Structures are given as structure tokens and as C-alpha cells.
Amino acid sequence: MRVILPDSSELELPDGASGLDAAAAIGPKLAREAVLVRVNGVVQDLRLPLEDGEPIQILTTRDRDDPDALAVLRHSTAHLLAEAVRRLYPGVKIAIGPPIANGFYYDFEFSEPIGEDALQRIEAEIGRELEEGRSWKREEVSGEAARERFEAEGEPYKVELVETAEGDISLYTQGEFTDLCRGPHLQDSGPIKAVKLTGLAGAYWRGDERNTQLTRIYGTAFYSEADLKEHLERLDEARRRDHRRLGPQLDLVHLSDHAPGMPFWHPKGMVIWNTLEDLRRSENAKRGYLEVKTPLLYDVQTWQTSGHWEKFRDDMFVVPYGEERALGLKPMNCPGHMLMFGSALRSYRDLPLRYAESSTLHRNERAGTLHGLLRVQHVTQDDAHIFCTREQIEEEIFGCLDFAKSVYDLFEMEARFELSTRPENKLGTDEEWDFTEEALKAALERRGVAYELNEGDGAFYGPKIDLHMNDVLGRSWQMGTIQLDAQMPARFGLSYMGADNEEHTPYVVHRALLGSLERFIGILIEHYACAFPLWLAPIQVRIVPVGEGHRKAAAAVAERLAAADIRVDLDERDETVGRKIRDAEVEKVPYVVVFGDRESEDSLSVRERGGAQSSPSLHEFLRELVAKV
């Protein structure tokens, strides 16, 4: 048989030859370094047979950045971890242990809880295994045989996995440890050069909090010590960009026990906040949104009408009101907007009607879920609700997508779009969902945005498009959302008079593009590592007088810039120029103007963030600034 190599040449092999045979046929060195073979894009064990005519690629220890090569290394290391834990903790029950981004984990049920100091012991045990050396052997057995085997071993989780699997089952054995596993795996532990256990966490069996909570051990592995070191350094670097560190450091914002999950915005943070608000307001106006303001507190009955009370009552802040009543602090704006729409007779001529509001929402989040600015209890959304007819849906969704795209482009941000379709416990008919899902899809395709499909993840009232971004440590957060709702208007008894002289229930598009302003600024801080573009920078220009005698002239320059709406400040401290420059760099001020004997309005000394220097006249500098803002 023949296989096709990456350079398109063909390799003649005996029938039934494996990836390892192919590697050996090419060269002994390749065979020694091989870890995996990719057949027609799918990776498999080196010792499994190849098929005639397939394109193959041998992955080696030198493919240290290849996602598949790393995944197999880590997956095999996860099995070593399980073996080590079983040796150290007899009676432990094992669950699952897959590779993940940047590492792997394995879930266990320990009879006694373990603490973080256990990680060192386990890591040492893995080290011993690596010294002894391990090789993996794959076998295929029937489901029944696998079940009996794991029952005999007292592994209820494995038994459960076997029971829900279909067809034959593959097992991998290394040392004294056999695991149910799809593979692929390394041939032996030789390529595993660096292992580090990175954390301990509780995790529910099958991700369901009604199930037993298992103990998850996280780790990572690399093909070299140097790669591990580089990985740890990258993590350090990422931590330095963390908005929770940079926000307070640059005096933008802080959080405090006095108001958990409710940020204190400092003057410099407010500059960014207000700049975003200005952007929101002007862009909304351009696109036909009407700004409104609705109450913060509503009678609990309102939340019962909207349906939130039933589902989210524990997550709402509620205050008593008189003897009998209670008011719920709004966790979202929609009921307010529904009530506003319903406060008058509406005609189809009024539609689409786009209400925009950015007011404070409060959500009483479960303990343990708060996270810097990315998960807060005081939430401000750039919210809007669009009331429209069935025919207008696609156009309105398109408008939202286009709007979102243009905003994220402005920040040089790439958001991932996800389309979530009908869930199991949906309201409305299948025909209805066919129509609305198609409308969203059509809008996505027309706007030309790539999107992932999230089947069954829609809201109970309609499909939605979510925008996601990652934080500096790679965690994914939902930013904007565009949701189609065919239920809430009916719950609030809303209607409009159609051209047919009949009453109709409007559709509503709920949409927030930045999402939560708090979260957006958190992501923004990390995105720019606080080196904001000029138009967002809290301080745009800092004037540094060289000596005492230059303060007056420097102040005059500052005044001229301020008069042109440039955010400028003057560093009058009794410090050296070098020190003031350094502080401005640390604060990420975009421009520093040093003013001393050598400068005049005809020739300033301008230093850009990073060090580039130039000597424009005040007039030229101002023109440049205004153009960039």
C-alpha cells in the first residue's frame, strides 16, 4: 500500500504497516523521535495500522508547539497521574482525565480529603514513574468485558462510562494501571520531560452539581524543561496584565469588602467609563435608538409577570416595602421597557421602536462566583430593546450585528460569535423556532461574521447570538448578546395595531453590545495592558517642566492643550526629569512634553509612550492630537 507524505511524495509500505513502520521507512531518527501519526488530519497511535492512499504526517518530539502533539503528551501524563494517585491512595476511585488547553486534569474520588501539600508527593511519584519508564499498550475489548473488569477493580465511574459507551471499547495499560480511554497515547513515557501539577479543585461528576463532587487535579506537561519554564513565564506575564492588578495600580478602579462585587470607579477610571458612555450614546443616536430611563425598583409582581421571579428570585436583591409588599432591585431592564411600550397604544407605524438604556442593574450572585470586574454584582449594560414585527426581525438582527462589529473593530478586538438554538424546555412551536433561528442565521451570514453553533443553548424564549472574548488567562467571558424574544411581550400583554386593523404581539430583540460596561472595561484593560489608545487614555498628555523656572511656560502649554479638550496634566513635583518620565511611562501616558530652556512654542520636545521623540511646534502637536482623538 502507499501513503502520501506531507511533501506530496508517496511512500510504499507493506499492507497493515503502522505509523511507526512508516517513520522507520523514512529514517531511524524519525522513528526514534516519533510520538504520533496524523492520518488525514486525525491523530492516532503510532502502532495502529495505516490505510492505503491516506495522507499521513509523523509528529515528533520536535513538534513541541503542535496542539495534537502536546495534547497526547498531556493525556498520557494524566494517566501517569492516575497511576501515581492509585499507588499513593489505595481505594481511590478514578473518573476521567482529559487533556485541556495548556495541560490536563484527572478527577478522583478520595476517601479522605486531600490538601495542596499532597500535590508534591504525587508529583514526586510521577517522577519515579518517569524514571522507571512506562509504555502504553492498547487493547480493544467488548463493552461487557470492560464492564466486568472495572467492576472487579471497584471503579464505579469507569463502569458508568462503559455502560453509556457504544460498541467496542479501547483500554490503555501502562505499568499496573489500565484505563478506559479512546486514546491516542504515546508509545512510552520517554518524551515526557517536564511535568508540573498546578492545582486542586472540586468538580462535579459529569459537570452536574447534583452529582458527587470529585477532586480534580490539574497539571501540565511539556517535551522539554525549557518549554515548561517558558509556559510559567508566560503565565507570570499574563498575571501582570490582569485587570485586577492593573486597575488599582493605575488608579482606575478598586473593589472593597464594603460593597462586594461593586466597583469603586476612580476619576481616571471614570474618564474611560464616560468615554464609553459617550460612544454608546452617539452611536445609538445614529442608529435610531431612543434613550430612556426606567426605575431601579419594581414590585415583585412585575418580576412574576416577566418570569424572572420563578427562575432568579434567589439572585435578586429584594427590599421590603410597607407591610405587605416587596420591591426587587432590577437585574435587567427588559420589564421596564415592556411597561414603557405598554403605556400607550402602538401602531405598526411606530415599529421598529428601539429603546436604549444604560442604567444600573444589581444581581445577587452566588458566593464564589465574583471575579474582579468580569463578574460583578453592580452591572451596567449598554442595553436596548427593539420592538418589531415578524418581518423586521432579520433586518434588526443584522443592524445589531453590524453595530457590534463596528464597535469591536474600533477597539481592535476580535469577539467570537456564537449562535444558540432552541433548548429542550422551550416555549413556542417548532415552526416558530425554525423561522427565528433562520432569521438569525441569515443575518449572521449576510453580515459575513463567522460563528459557532451552540445547539440547544438558547434562552427558553428564543434563539440568541452571544459575543465572547477571553481574558488574559484564557478564560472565556460573554460580552455582548443579541436575543430574540417571542414570549415576554405576550406575558406583559403588549400589542400593536397592524396594517390589517388587527392587534398583534410584537417581537422583541434584547441586545447589549459591549455587554456589561464593568466587564468590558476589565477586558479592555487587559487587551491594552492599560496602554490605551489616545482617545481612551485617562491622561493624554503630561507636561514635564525641567526646572522650577519652567513651570510657568509649561503651565501655559498645558492650558493651550486643555483648551482644545485634550486631557493634560502638569508634573510639578520636585523630581528629576528622568523620574517624571519614568512615572509617566509606568502610568502609560501616551505623550510626555518636556519643557525647559531648549523648548518654545515653535519647538516642543514630545516623547511618545515607548520612547520615540520629536520636536513639533505647539500648533503641529495640537493638530496631530486632535486628529488622533
Added chain:
RNA sequence: GCCGGAGUAGCUCAGCUGGUAGAGCAGCUGAUUUGUAAUCAGCAGGCCGUCGGUUCGAGUCCGACCUCCGGCUCCA
């Protein structure tokens, strides 16, 4: 809510087996009048997260709670 960790000066951290709380930076004062990433000296700064317990004695040991960190779950 759950699992594992942590809370010491404004910030970053040290403080061993229980015995009077420490550094650097920032701050303040003074000297210096500065030329593109840290001038020098002095001073001040603490309910050791909160509450309770053990002890002659608790930052240190134990318990509860609060907040934060890494995860799980949840996220209208």
C-alpha cells in the same frame, strides 16, 4: 453553593517550633533645581480580615463568619 488555598503598613512581601511586629516602594518633611524609565537624607505609618476559644502569653494553635485567589456549578 461546593472543593482547595490566602488575608500582616496605601502597594509588594518577610515574620521558624506561641514570647514586645519588619523590609522595599509609595506617603510626609528637608536638602537638591534637575534634560527623556527611579537624586539624597530623615520622619511617620499596624484592631496582623472580623468574632469567639485554647494558653501565663496568640500575627503564629483551634472554631465560626467575611472577603479575595485557583477551579466546579450557576450566569436572566
